[in-house]
Amino acid sequence: MSNCSTKGLLKQLPNLLYYQYDLRYLNLSYNNFDGQNPSWLLENNTRLQQFFIADNSFKGPLQLPKLVNVDMYEVDMSGNKMQGQIPVNICLTFPQLQAFSLSRNAFEAKRNSLRTLRLSNNKLSGKIPPTIFSSTTLEKLYLDGNNFDGEMPNIDISAVNYPLLRDIDLSNNYLSGRLP
Template sequence: MEIKFSVCFFLAFLLHLSTLSFINAEATDISTDKQALLALKAGISHDPSNLLAGNWSTRASVCDWIGITCGVRHHRVTALNISYLNLTATLPPQLGNLSFLVILSIRNNSFHGSIPDELAHLRRLRYLQFSFNNFINLKIPSWLGSLTKLQFLGLSEVKFSGTIPRSLGNLSSLERLHLDHNQLSGSIPTSIFNISSLQKLSLYQNQLSGSFPSILSNMTSLIYIDLGDNGLSGGLSATTFDHLPNLESLYLDKNLFNGEIPSSLPKCKGLQYLTLAINYFIGSIPREIGNLTQLKWLYLGYNEFQGMIHTNIYIYIYITNFLSRSYNCLL
């Protein structure tokens, strides 16, 4: 009797689960996407071109709306791109229901207010572009680190403050990280330099402090680093460039770096752009820089270098504005 009861209870439980699954499947279909986008439309206070007001009509299919792309297989919204429309708007929490979204781009608008935590549900997201908006005095949400499929994260000039979350180091597929032109403070998390897929890192013009992050493993994908116009200080370790074999661009200008240029710098054999201007570097310019035969731009002005400029630097490098208006003491 007890066995029969247990079996019946188990079957009832399975039926309950299947019913829930059916309800959930019904609850997240194209109509769910439509409601989420209509909530976004309702939060738009200024649409100068009147594009969304006229085009995002309930009479038309969501997949035919401007800025919307739907997937063929599941017939769900996979891309929302309303960049460069001069919109003034807020982001509704319902956007977190766009569960098949791969691309979300609202670049060059005037979005303001908060960034809903519900966006953490967009686990398929690969491209997130919020640059050039007005999220004033907001911190970068730590839950962004849970969007582990992200390949592109653009948060340039959105007026973020606070620190860079260490959780961004969890973005194991990330290729490009743009956090420039904000008011970010604190140190640069070393976790970012554990992302082996990272190609470009831009933190230009913030209020970051501390030292150049330690890089302990090879980052063969990283070709671009811009840490210019911050308050970074200290010296560059002798091993700083041991793990950046394919680096092409390095911008460290307008900081408080000191000490000598590491002789390991020429290990970045493909380096094309090197800017160390407006710092407190001392000592001589390493002769080995002359081995950087791909170098196109070299800015070293406003430092405290001394000694001779080795002839091989002139012979092997095409130098533009090498020591313009500098405070160096070179011969």
């Protein structure tokens, strides 16, 4: 069902999806669907292998199913309006996971004790969000091998504000302009 809504007239998920319990592949990308993140689809379809809801307008937190899904190997939830914390048990819930995209959402990294943040080689795109630098406990930041573009956020990463930060890798992106 990728890219099949009629010019934005259909905003909600089709009712037939509420009665599906044995899906293996589901692609709802590029439809401009809105509403809460349809995590119930993951919960209901325990044999799902590929789940794509990219470039819609789903919002709310990312909620993973309570049961482990050993079949899931690809998930793309990029380009929505989801926010909150990224669950730490993604790989426990989906042990066979090979690709997982959450880019272009409003997720946060837990900042109060974060020391290393490694988001290398994830095809993340857009501008680097300034909030990524908001942890005063951050020691190592690896954003290499993504598709970040534009200028770096205008932040003061002096020793006063970031006393522990010692490693930053921004290589293999599409950044331009001066470093702060």
